[in-house]
Amino acid sequence: MASRKDDTPREATAKGPSGPRSGPSHLGKQAMLPFITRRTLGAAVTLLIIAAVTFFLFFAVPADPARLACGKVCPPDLLEQARHNLGLDQPLFAQFVAWLAGIFVGRDYESLGHCPAPCLGYSFVNREPVFETILDRLPVTVSLTIGAAVVFLVFGLATGIVAALRQGKPLDKIASVASLIGASVQIYFIGTLALYFLVYQNQILQRPQYLPFTENPIAWASGLALPWVVLAIIFTANYTRMTRSTMVEQLSEDYVRTARAKGMSGRSVVMRFALRGTLTPIITIFGVDLGTLIGGAIITETTFGLQGLGRLSIKAVWDSDLPLLMGTVLVAAGAIVFFNIVVDVLYAFIDPRVRLS
Amino acid sequence: MSTPFLSVRDLTVDFHTEDGVVHAVDGLSFDVEKGTTLGIVGESGSGKSVTNLTVLGLHNPETSTISGEIRLDGEELIGASRSTMEKLRGNKVAMIFQDPLTSLSPYHTIGKQISEVYRKHTGASRAEARARAIEMLTRVGIPQPKTRVDDYPHQFSGGMRQRAMIAMALVCDPDLLIADEPTTALDVTVQAQILDLLKDLQDQMGTSIILITHDLGVVANTAHEVLVMYAGRAVERGSVKEVLREPRHPYTWGLLASMPRLSAPVDVQLRPVRGTPPSLINVPTGCPFHPRCDFMEVAGPELCRSERPELSPHRGHGDACYLTLAQKREIHK
Numbered sequence: 001m002a003s004r005k006d007d008t009p010r011e012a013t014a015k016g017p018s019g020p021r022s023g024p025s026h027l028g029k030q031a032m033l034p035f036i037t038r039r040t041l042g043a044a045v046t047l048l049i050i051a052a053v054t055f056f057l058f059f060a061v062p063a064d065p066a067r068l069a070c071g072k073v074c075p076p077d078l079l080e081q082a083r084h085n086l087g088l089d090q091p092l093f094a095q096f097v098a099w100l101a102g103i104f105v106g107r108d109y110e111s112l113g114h115c116p117a118p119c120l121g122y123s124f125v126n127r128e129p130v131f132e133t134i135l136d137r138l139p140v141t142v143s144l145t146i147g148a149a150v151v152f153l154v155f156g157l158a159t160g161i162v163a164a165l166r167q168g169k170p171l172d173k174i175a176s177v178a179s180l181i182g183a184s185v186q187i188y189f190i191g192t193l194a195l196y197f198l199v200y201q202n203q204i205l206q207r208p209q210y211l212p213f214t215e216n217p218i219a220w221a222s223g224l225a226l227p228w229v230v231l232a233i234i235f236t237a238n239y240t241r242m243t244r245s246t247m248v249e250q251l252s253e254d255y256v257r258t259a260r261a262k263g264m265s266g267r268s269v270v271m272r273f274a275l276r277g278t279l280t281p282i283i284t285i286f287g288v289d290l291g292t293l294i295g296g297a298i299i300t301e302t303t304f305g306l307q308g309l310g311r312l313s314i315k316a317v318w319d320s321d322l323p324l325l326m327g328t329v330l331v332a333a334g335a336i337v338f339f340n341i342v343v344d345v346l347y348a349f350i351d352p353r354v355r356l357s
Numbered sequence: 358m359s360t361p362f363l364s365v366r367d368l369t370v371d372f373h374t375e376d377g378v379v380h381a382v383d384g385l386s387f388d389v390e391k392g393t394t395l396g397i398v399g400e401s402g403s404g405k406s407v408t409n410l411t412v413l414g415l416h417n418p419e420t421s422t423i424s425g426e427i428r429l430d431g432e433e434l435i436g437a438s439r440s441t442m443e444k445l446r447g448n449k450v451a452m453i454f455q456d457p458l459t460s461l462s463p464y465h466t467i468g469k470q471i472s473e474v475y476r477k478h479t480g481a482s483r484a485e486a487r488a489r490a491i492e493m494l495t496r497v498g499i500p501q502p503k504t505r506v507d508d509y510p511h512q513f514s515g516g517m518r519q520r521a522m523i524a525m526a527l528v529c530d531p532d533l534l535i536a537d538e539p540t541t542a543l544d545v546t547v548q549a550q551i552l553d554l555l556k557d558l559q560d561q562m563g564t565s566i567i568l569i570t571h572d573l574g575v576v577a578n579t580a581h582e583v584l585v586m587y588a589g590r591a592v593e594r595g596s597v598k599e600v601l602r603e604p605r606h607p608y609t610w611g612l613l614a615s616m617p618r619l620s621a622p623v624d625v626q627l628r629p630v631r632g633t634p635p636s637l638i639n640v641p642t643g644c645p646f647h648p649r650c651d652f653m654e655v656a657g658p659e660l661c662r663s664e665r666p667e668l669s670p671h672r673g674h675g676d677a678c679y680l681t682l683a684q685k686r687e688i689h690k
Contacts, residue, residue: 074651254459261413261454262447262474262525266439352509353463 029241032348032355034158039344043337048100050333052328063320065124080281085111086124099326120330121323138331140210141308144231144300145293147224151232152284156239160278163240164247165270175244179237191230191303198226208304227304231297235289239282246281251273279350287343288336295332361388362565363412363533363621368425369405370416370589377638381407383589385425389533389582391440394559396580396597398573398612404589405569411435411534412567414442430532448478451526455538456652460574461510461525467494468506472527478529493524497554516547527558534559537569552579556577573616577601585609588635588645595674605676605685607650607675630653644678652688656680 066083067074074082083089087109098107102119109115112122120130163175186327198204205226213220250256251274259273296310313328315321347354370382382404389395397405410416412427414434427434429450446452454460462470471493472486481489485508494502497520510518519539526534536555540548552673556579568580569576576583576597583600585593585608591608604610611630618621632649635641641648647661656679680688 007498047456065573254454254456255462257415258452258454258460259462260446261452262478264447264473265443271466273462276462351464351509 012246013199032345036341036345039341040261043334043341046337047333048331051326051330052096053099054329055099055322057091058320058325060321061094061320065320065322069124069321072232098153123324125319125324126184130323132326133312133324134331136310137307137312139212140306141294141296141310143210143213143220143224144227144297144306145290147221147228148231148293148297149286149290151228151237152239153282155232155262156236157243157282159236159240160243161247161270161275163244164251167248170245179240182233182237182240185234187230187234187299188303190233191227192295193224193298194230195304208306210306210308212221227306230303231293238285242281242285243278246278247274250277253277276350280347283343283346283350287339287346291336291339292332294335294339296328360428362391362430363567364426364428365408365412366426366428368408368411369423369426370404370411371422372416372599373420373422374638376498379637381589381637382411382456383640384457385586385589385591387584387591389565389567390564391532391565392559393581394568394579395582395584396568396570396575396576397584397586398570399586400571400630402634402637403586404637405586406537407589408586409452409537409569412533412535413446413452416452436472436651439555444478447474448529449531450533450535450536451527451529452537453519453539454521456542457515457522458510458520458542461518461675463510466507466509467513467521471506471521471528475528490524493528494521496558497521497524497526498615515543519543519547523551523554523558527562527564530562530662531563531564533567535567535569538571539568539633540572541570541577544559548575549578555579568669573601573612585612588640589637590645591668591677592646593676594668599674603674603686604689605674605680606646606678607652608646608678609676610689652680652684655688657683 015217066079066086066088069086070079070082080089087095090098099121101107102115102117102121104117106117107115107121108118109122112127115122115129118131120134121261122129123133159175159179163172166172195208199207205224208226209223211219211223229247251270254273256269256273259269259341264273296308296313298304298310301308301313309328309331312324316324316328363390366383366386368385372379372381385404385408385684387395387397397408399405407416411423412429412434414437416423423435425435429445434445437445449658461467461552463569465473468487468490471490472483473479475481475486476483491502491506494506499505499520505513505517510521513521519542520641523539523544534555539555540551543551552575555568558564558588566579568575570576580597582599584601585606587608593604593609599607601613604613608630611628614628615630617627630649631651635645635648642660643652643660643662643664644666647653647658650656650661653661660679666679668675668677676685678685
């Protein structure tokens with residue numbers, strides 16, 4: 001769990017489907033539904049394995065949640081009582097099955113009563129229902145992710161395209177230096193600087209805070225503007241580089257030459273032909289990034305004091321709070337699995353060659 | 358004699374690369390008459406494709422220097438504005454490429470790719486362009502054109518893709534079609550079909566064709582005139598009959614000797630042209646072919662190494678070699 005990295009973009013190596021595939025035609029839409037069904041089943045198995053691994057790994061760590069719950073001075077009988085209350089006196093496998101069953105049919109607790117499905121249990125620390133806690137925090141993280149994603153996708157694509165079209169020119173060089181810097185800075189560094197200069201010193205921006213979108217969209221956006229931009233800075237670099245290199249490749253493709261040879265204007269060659277092929281790898285890394293960010297942007301949330309899933313999951317680790325830990329891991333893993341499926345479906349829309357297989 | 362439809366004079370194309378200046382085309386001149394086919398033959402890197410991409414103005418002006426004259430129907434194309442060239446491409450001059458799979462966009466249907474050229478140059482409506490695309494697919498012999506028009510290139514076979522490519526190139530009734538090794542990527546059986554198709558369409562539409570190939574067999578069947586290129590220059594030029602029956606340049610002999618023939622006895626060895634094509638950054642002085650030439654002793658090694666032979670005579674069957682006509686006949690037997 002602790003190994004989950006947050007807001008650090010990976011080196012983008014993802015490549016879309018490549019090479020021609022031949023085969024019978026007209027399978028397009030009919031093939032989509034079985035594909036999604038198959039992928040969803042696969043996703044369920046993946047999540048089950050992740051949950052099991054997380055669960056049993058938790059008990060491999062020498063921390064004792066019962067002792068933590070019991071308090072500083074803890075006689076053996078109270079410790080036993082605490083252990084029983086938390087359900088930790090059951091065999092491990094039975095505990096896991098009970099947790100798993102709770103998601104689908106709910107769960108009954110001696111002390112806390114019935115927990116309706118989908119039940120992720122109650123926090124060891126504050127006895128709050130985990131599912132509700134996550135639902136409470138999710139909008140913060142989703143808002144942070146969506147805003148930042150829009151910023152880094154738009155800027156990354158735009159600068160990447162410009163750099164590719166101005167290969168070797170000043171604009172290209174500026175873009176590559178800027179993305180190198182952007183990729184190298186840390187959120188807690190520029191985030192803190194930005195907070196200091198833009199918020200506390202000069203009051204140009206307001207202090208970052210989360211206000212629900214449904215209540216006031218403008219307040220929602222202005223409250224999150226700074227975290228969006230700061231989070232986007234380190235991601236944009238990756239998209240710029242990826243867009244630039246793929247675009248350069250695409251521009252030298254034979255079919256781009258054909259498009260020019262048949263008299264298409266420069267703009268339409270770029271936007272209609274070259275960009276299409278550039279989208280595939282971009283969507284690949286975009287899907288992974290979205291999934292990772294929904295799992296929680298720990299550093300960003302911490303830097304700007306936002307109560308999102310990232311901080312919740314860190315708290316769960318520190319507190320040895322098994323139910324909360326399982327809940328946050330499940331959401332994070334679920335997000336990644338979900339966006340992976342979305343990306344695969346999108347491939348088919350972008351590239352007709354994928355629709356067949 | 359009227360002015361030729363396409364006339365290229367002293368064309369020079371240099372590319373500026375990190376390793377130095379590549380002299381891809383060096384003082385090339387040729388003509389193409391209306392309704393005829395010129396075959397341009399040569400090894401890889403002899404400047405065949407570069408020449409023809411220059412006709413369409415498809416080189417990046419920042420990395421290349423182009424000089425000379427390219428006159429199409431009297432209009433000078435070198436230095437023409439971008440909009441002039443965009444109006445010309447796909448309309449008056451069209452091009453088909455070697456590999457139809459990579460040359461067609463994998464993301465758009467065949468019909469879309471054909472009709473967009475038509476719409477671009479004629480301003481036709483979507484429906485008109487689609488009808489025209491189906492008509493063109495019919496003409497190039499695609500079965501069930503009404504349904505295949507909505508297929509993607511990967512759903513076509515290699516030969517059908519090249520047919521589609523030809524349909525796309527001819528949709529605006531171009532005056533000049535440049536075919537850059539149109540059959541190289543295809544099966545032998547399909548090659549013949551594609552060449553026949555080009556010939557038929559030429560008869561129907563009166564299109565001039567420049568056929569770039571390294572296959573003299575293709576030239577023999579399809580072209581009227583031949584231009585043999587070596588290291589960015591023309592080394593021999595003439596009608597197909599002249600060049601194939603009485604080839605005069607040692608390089609042309611080499612090309613012919615390295616070509617397998619079904620009529621030859623089985624135990625006859627193919628004789629490849631020895632050596633490798635020269636670097637176009639450091640082109641050999643004198644005759645660029647001299648390091649690979651077997652007849653330098655006959656022609657005079659000093660001359661071959663120091664002076665560049667010019668194509669002569671200026672009209673008809675000409676070649677760029679210091680051997681005398683009698684010597685050439687003697688050597689070729």
